[in-house]
Each structure stands twice: as structure tokens, then as C-alpha cells.
Amino acid sequence: MSTAARGTAVAEHAERLWKAVTAGDEYAAADLVVRALGEGIDPESVLLDVIAAVQRRVGREWAANRLTVAQEHAATAINDRVIAGFGHLLERPEPHLGRITVACVDGEWHAMPARLLAEVLRLRGFAVDYLGAQVPAPHLVTHLHRTGPDAVALSGSLATRLPAAHATITACQAAATPVIAGGAAFGPDGRYARLLGAEAWAPDARAAADRLADPLPRPHAAQQPQDALPHLADQEYTLVTRSSGRLVKTVLAGLAERIPAMRAYTEQQRQYTAEDLAHIVEFLATALYVDDATLFTDFLSWTAGILTARGVPATALVPALELLEAELRDFPRATGLLRTARAELATGSARPA
Template structure:
């Protein structure tokens, strides 16, 4: 990764959109390409934003404001892309459903546009029906999905299978996939691409149309994963309510400062558990427990809170053996490596 540039970071840190744009404009006029500017300015800065949120030094609001500046600048750079080559194929680029961290998908979409592809960009958390209509309308060469949060992965196996059943390749990328093709393959994706260059290589090598693959039968992991997704809200509410009782903070004025965010954090844990069960990848649960430990401790909480979350979540999982097995796989890891964190989860 390129070194964080101090003047650009200063503009983001103060949420000064005009100053950030001035820097990018000057570099662009000096001959720097859009891809170079994104790699040298946007990507390192976005990584730093995530680190500051994870460490508790930045709020979600600060992260969102700085990220919005980065996204706006990527859009601005994309306006200089040449007209798409009419002989090049159309590709659809989107985040997976429920994934709102759209900057990585935007970078890929604009990068493919600069490479001459015709791109239909659907952004973050696309409506499933809209996605299907777009696919049927454009009959794309491939659909590219981006996922930053591992907790968003479990429902995607069905989506990928439906696209593959139409003979449309599915290419995936993003930190949620853990940096290698294993999780992508477990979800039925055609290919995994770590960055823009790999995505272009994959698209260049794909045939015009793949063989239609029948939607596979549901596995026991799929069944339990679907149950976890369907019951996610109920499970989270139950864990948080029982944790509140256990902590003895009936008076909300006495709750710790990190409490308001705990619902979202527990929701992320349940989503990651579902992803672990569906993909058969127990490291997802290990990663998210290390992540939750780091988040809680960085905000003044005690590590014991994480153990409480785990024990309370295990109770409603009775009768769901795979879920309990995967949850238990994460239990010993946090005590041994609570400071490690998770790159696939280290975002608000």
C-alpha cells in the first residue's frame, strides 16, 4: 500500500472537501492518471479511516464524512473516462445485498470504465429485484460483487446460484472474502479478484457465456445459515437484553458509553456466524471475536463482555448443531489473540 499523503489526509481529517478536490485536481492536471490518484491518495486514506474507527478514535459520523469525500473524488475522476468501446462487453458492478460500504465497488466500476468496459453500476445494498431486472435487461458478460463486511456473505450463495443458473459469471472481491478465493468458491462464485487488475484479467479470460448451472440443493449449512439470517434481529435483541440484565444497568443513564453501538456489533457477530456456517469457514468466527474484543476494549469496555456475548448467543442456538459448533470454534481464539483484529471486519 502507498504511504498516506499528509496534505490529502489533513483535508480529510478536517472534512474539507474543497481542499481535497484542489489536491486531486492539481495532480490530475500534472498528468497523474485516475487509477494512480486513487491508489496513492484514496486507498491509503480509506485504510487509515478504518483504523481510526476500529481504535475508537473516530466516530461513525467522522468516518462517513471522510468516506463521502473520497467517494465524491472517485466520481469526479471517473468523469474523465473515455467513451466505452461499443465492442467491449457490458458488466454489472454492485455491492452485495445489505452491504453499504460502496467505495470499493465504485473504484472497480470506474476502473473498468477507464479500461473500456461498458459498466452498469448499482452501488451499495442493491435491491434484489432491481439487480435481476438489470441482469435480464443487459445480459451482462459478468456481474461483479463487492463485500467489505463478512456478515453480509451468507445470503449471497442463493443470489450467486441464481445468476449462475442463467449462465452469467459471478466475480467477487472485497475484504469480506479474506484475501483468497476459498470463501468465494464456497459461495459458488465463478471467480475471485483481489483488485482492479485481477478483475480485468478475469473478465478478459471469461468466455462469452458460461454453461447454465442448476441451482444446487440446500446443504445443512445452508439451512442453518438461512435460519440465522431470518432470526438475526430476534437473536440480537435477546442477547443484548440479557447482557443488559447481566450487567445490572437497568437505568440507561448508567450504561457504558459504548453501549449504544453494541446492538450493531452483536448483529455483525450473528451475520458472521451465518457466513461461517454457510461457507464452512470457522476462521470467520475467530476473526469476528477478535474484532469485537478490540472494538469493546478500545472504547473502555472489558474483554469479559465478549465472552458474555458468546455464552448468551449459544443459548438460542440449541437444536442448531452446526451453528453451535462454529460459535464454539471462535471461543478460545479471543483469549489468545484479542489484539489481532480482523481485516474483513475492521469497518463500522
Template sequence: MTDTVRMTDVLAAGRAELMTALAEADEHAALDQVLGLLDAGVPAEGVLLEVVAAAQAEIGRLWQADRWGVAQEHAATAVVEHVIAALGARVTTATTRGHVVVACLEGERHAVPPRIVAEVLRGRGWQVTFLGAGVPIAHLVPYLREKVPDAVALSCTLARDLPRADQAVAACRDTGTPVLVGGRGFGEDGRWARALGVDTWAPDAAAAADLLDRPGWRRAARPAPPRPVAPAYTALLTRRAELVDAAVAALDERFPPARDDERQPDEVREEVGELVDFLGASVYVDDPELFGGFVSWTAAAPAARRLPPAGTRVVIEVLARALRADPPGVLRHLDCGRQVLATR
């Protein structure tokens, strides 16, 4: 048996044991397990990526499949955050490279993946400042001007935030700071990063570190010419509140709430607004598959949604009627959503 096979087995067993601890939100067991891997000689980066990051991804899948509730998911994620901190405290690597700032977009609550990026970079000798979740552009830009880092890494988990990501990238570049981006919000293959003119996209923490190791990455991080914003996106943004109101009214008419209905009006309104925001992002990057992908995800995530597929169909039809006379381009995105629902 080769060392590679043995390491694969060790990591697989570590993931299983960590998931057992996370299922019970047992912080002590989780810490003992991952620190025990370090003591056994498993490299810290391997523990972070193959055990901790993999476990966090599995938490998301269990929640989406309605096998874990929101409370259990939150409790497990809180334990993961403590585990990452403990791993970081055990790794002492000399700072031999430059300074990287890692931050989440304003409104971004998913801080675990970029935190893992920060720890991997730190383990490879970078000085890293992790600013955490939800960093407003108005605060990030002055910080970059003051600290003058070698790069800033921005995380976007939800594709609905791509317009905001575009603004953040442009603002960071205006400070002269090279920008890297990552997160599922840019698409599994980084297609929406490239649509925004960002060639320095990384699919995971190891790829981000490898990218920074390349001599020519700074050239790839240079600003692209400004992209014109589609009139259809501007129309959507301007009419967002009106569109949400119309869709919610249609839902109430089509599906009158019963006495024992657990739906909360604010939650339904929030989900309709999210659907409009994903449509806007889809138009912004001119890729109907973005909206179609979100519609597909909502149909497959009963635990995550108050709006069932039948309700999504109603919202799409309301939006189609309301936007028919607006600048062209929106309807083909809505059609992609319709086609997804037709297969359900």
C-alpha cells in the same frame, strides 16, 4: 533514481496530502490534490488505487482505532466519493470492450470500493454501469435480463452477508450473466467466495480488471452445482429473534444499566443481532474462523462497538446453551469465538 522510485514517492506524497484534506473534510483541497496528480502525468488508475483507495482504507483504520469519530469518517468518505466522481469525469477512454454492471448487495452501504472498481474498468475501455449501494436482487435480475451485460460484479463488504451473496450470485447466473465478486466479506484470500462455488473472485479493482482480460474467465464464471444449506444455519435463521431476545435479557441481568449509562437498547440489540448473523454466515460456509475473526475484530474496535468483550462472552454462552440441542455444527463455531476472547 528510477522512474518507479519517483512515482512511488509522488504517490506517497499524494496520499499524505489527501489524508490531510480528508481529515478536515476539505473537498476543494482534496480535489485540487488528486486532479493535480493527473495534471502532473500520474495515470488515473494509479491515482485511484494508490492514493484514493489507500486513503479510504486508512479512514477505516482510523475509525476502528477510535482516532476518528463516526461523523468525521462519514464526512471524509463523502469527500472521497466526490473525488472519485471528479477523477472519472476527467478520464476519457474509448469504449473498446464489453459491458459490465457493478453493484452492491442489498443492505450493503459501502459503495466506495465498488465505485473504484467501476472507474478502473471504465478507464480500461469497458462500458460500465454502476448501480450503487444496496441493490435488491428483485431489481437487479430484471435489469440484467434487459441489458444483457457481459458480466456483473458484486461487492460484499461484511461476511455476515454471505448467505445473501450466495442467493444473489445464483440469481445472476440464472440470467446467463457471468459473475465476478469482490470485497472483504469474501475473505482476504477469497476463501468464502470459493466456499460458495465462485472462482471468479478479485481482491481489488486492478485484479478485477485483469481477470476480465483473461480469455478463459467466462469458463471460470460458470455456475457450480447447488450447495445444500446446512440444517444448523436454517435453525439459526429460524430462531434469530428468540436468540437475540435471550442474549439481550442476559446482558441486562449481567450488566444492569447505570443512570449515566450511554448504551442505547436498540444499538445493543443490533450488535447482538449482528453477532448472530456472523455466526450464521460462519455456519453457512462451514468455517469457524469467520466467526472467530469477527469476534476478534469487535474486541479490537472500541469505537465501532457498544458490546465490549465481556458482553460478547455472555452472548456466546447464551447462544451455546440455546443451540446445544439443535443440529450439530454450531458449537465449534462458538468455541472459536471463545478461544479468541480467551486471549484478550
């Protein structure tokens, strides 16, 4: 199959899979994967250029408010089951390239990127222990001592899990096991993987498998989590995290005073608003942890895009940021982040990430 013909076939199968998962037709989705393999599309391309490409489209369509939450969940569940059955369709090579543990950061429920990586590594000839979503660091370390893998592939999609990722990377290094990090949480250029001390970073499953073909350097000595992050000495991250519940309650009450319409909110509407505020505080705290304003402003840009797609002006976020800034007036790094974000939203310069 020529490169052009292969590209056309992959695009056609991706479109058919899209129609199947958005229609909720699991059997059609599974049949399509069998057909793609039978037509000579290589298994790695089926995984990454068909299934993963459709999953990314699912996320974009939900963000644009063209898929409901239920439709997004159903499509994701179908893709997950298709991947689970994928291995039964193939004769994978005998492992000959070493052993890799694939796990998600503690608190990270988005397991599909890690699952895709595990399947690609198996196709390449690695022995793989796939541990799935939200793996606590102590459990992961116990597994490392029992199995002695050559490396840990640590996946994270949510940036708010970066402090947990840091603890996990440090724990793996203490067990003399190198870490390759991947996923959106670590930044589009891997900046947070480097900051938190991972031995390697990869932007996608193919690049991760390529990098793992050569052994990662063994860690010499584990750093303490604060060693690479001297800014944590100001305690702003710790104090904001510990006071997050109070901050959400105070800002929620302040919004009700500023925005009269909120006084008529149902209990469910108030709960949704509180959850949104909790996300803002959590991303603010994470930006303080890594000392990077773009983490917070990118999150707010993404949130602004979500709100705009649902008919809510992005400037609706500004009063919440003002109230947070007032509550955190004694925290110079936090107020600086909030001031920058508020200015971008007020001027409309924030754009969907």
C-alpha cells in the same frame, strides 16, 4: 517519471488528501486530485494508490478510535464526491473490451470499492453499467436481460451478506451471465467466492480488470443455492436466522442479570447493546451458512479490537457468547463455533483482524 519518483509523489499526494478529508475540506481534496493528474500521475494510480489508500486509512483510524463516526462519514463522503467528479477530468478511451455490470450485493451499503472498480474498468476501455449499493437480485437480473453484459462484477464488504451474494450469483448464472466477485466479504483468498460458485474472484480492482480482459466462462447451468452447501440440510442456519430477534432479547435480559451495571443503562445504551448482539447472531448465522468457523472468530477478533481501542475489555463479549451457547444447546455446529470463540476470547488469544 521514474518508479521511485512516482512512488514518492503518490505517497505525498495521499498524505495531502488524508489531511484534506480529515479536515472536511472537499475543495482541497478535489484540487489535490487535479494537481496529481497534472503532475503526471496516471489516473488509475490516483484512484487506487491515493484515494483508495486514504479511504483504507480512514477505516483503520476509526477502528483504532482515532476518528469519530462523524469524521469517518465526512471523510468517506468527500472521497466519494471526489471519485464522482473524477471522470469529468479525463478523456476516457472508447469502450472496446466488452460490457461489465458492476453492482453491490443486496444489503451492502459500502459502495466505494465497486465505484472504484467501475472507474478503473472505464479507464481500461470497458463499457460499464455501475448500479451502486444494495442491488436486489431480481432488479439485477432484469438489468442483465435488458443489457446483456459480458459479466457481472459483484462487490461485497460485509460477510453477513454472503447468503444474499449466493442468491445473486445463482440468479446471474440462471441468466447465463458469469460473475466475478470481490471485496472483503468473500474472504482474503476468495474462498467464499469459490464456495458460492462465482466464475472468478479478484482481490482488488487492478486484478479484477486484468482478469476481465479475458472473457469469463459462461455458466452452463445454475446450481440451486443448497447444492454446493450440503451442511445446510441440518437447518441450523435457517433456524438461527429465524430466531435471531428472540435470541437477542433473551441474551440482553440474561446480561442484565449477570452484569448489575447494565440495569442502570439508558435506553440508548440498551439499544446499542442489542445492536451489538444482533451483529454477533448475524455473523454466527453466516458462519453456519458457509460452514467456516474462522468467519465468526475473525469477526469477534475484530470486535475485540474495536472494544479494546475504546477501553472495553474483550472479555466483555464472553458472557454474551455463554448465554447464546445455552440458548442454542441443541445446535451442535452453532455451539461448537461459540465454544471456540469463547475460549479464544477468555484466553486473550483473539487479536484485532
